[in-house]
Amino acid sequence: MSGLRVEGLSFSYGDKQALDGVGFTVDPGSFCALLGPNGAGKSTLFALLTRLLTARDGLIEIAGHRLDKSPRAALARLGIVFQQSTLDLDLTVRQNLKYFAALHGIAGRDAARRIDAALERLDMAPRADERARTLNGGHRRRTEIARALLHDPKVLLLDEATVGLDAAARASITGHVHALCDEGISVLWATHLTDEVRSADRLVMLHRARVIADGTAGDIAGDVPLQQRFLDMTGQAA
Numbered sequence: 001m002s003g004l005r006v007e008g009l010s011f012s013y014g015d016k017q018a019l020d021g022v023g024f025t026v027d028p029g030s031f032c033a034l035l036g037p038n039g040a041g042k043s044t045l046f047a048l049l050t051r052l053l054t055a056r057d058g059l060i061e062i063a064g065h066r067l068d069k070s071p072r073a074a075l076a077r078l079g080i081v082f083q084q085s086t087l088d089l090d091l092t093v094r095q096n097l098k099y100f101a102a103l104h105g106i107a108g109r110d111a112a113r114r115i116d117a118a119l120e121r122l123d124m125a126p127r128a129d130e131r132a133r134t135l136n137g138g139h140r141r142r143t144e145i146a147r148a149l150l151h152d153p154k155v156l157l158l159d160e161a162t163v164g165l166d167a168a169a170r171a172s173i174t175g176h177v178h179a180l181c182d183e184g185i186s187v188l189w190a191t192h193l194t195d196e197v198r199s200a201d202r203l204v205m206l207h208r209a210r211v212i213a214d215g216t217a218g219d220i221a222g223d224v225p226l227q228q229r230f231l232d233m234t235g236q237a238a
């Protein structure tokens, strides 16, 4: 059973085809970078995976549940970190997580236990009682990732999760996210930054609505840096 399976997915905004027969799988416990230049179709793909949009053609399966046939079961196994922060800055870290847990019907001791465990996983336990407003960008992101884990998702989507962060914060977040994969979570990490992709990572490259490469980042890059290969393949080379 795959973590995430996408098959033959197409979507158009009127005449504009945003996705054209996109397919890939992310195995349980593996990290997959989704790399594409602006306009490649990443946001559209995420909107389809989270059911903000519905595709007429194609299949999405999350932890074995088809999104069209069993949306509740599929979405219950999906965690999401959106590009724009959605923390309440006036609440503490713990309160932000508690609120989200309540939205999922998780309360009381169960919520407290899950919140402690999620904060622990992201090394955010010492900041549990700080207001989100006082946190730096990296810690805010780690809070959002911890929050996305509360309902025990099998698949985690992160949309440009490190935008605006410095190199140290970015490295810390990519490290934490890889550790989540080691614990069995499947991760789809959308980015347009090649330096966030490790050579051993699985890489799906999206360009002009289609998958143009799917494999190990090191294999796709070959004998040139990934950035160079990406620019060559997307026709953006100087």
Ligand SMILES: Nc1ncnc2c1ncn2[C@@H]1O[C@H](COP(=O)(O)OP(=O)(O)OP(=O)(O)O)[C@@H](O)[C@H]1O
Binding pocket: 013, 016, 017, 018, 036, 037, 038, 039, 040, 041, 042, 043, 044, 045
């Ligand atoms: N609401 C819309 N109406 C018409 N065209 C759209 C709409 N949203 C996106 N598009 C077009 O669909 C294509 C894919 O857009 P999408 O936002 O999914 O790409 P992206 O890879 O997420 O890019 P970015 O990183 O810039 O957000 C682009 O050509 C975009 O102009």
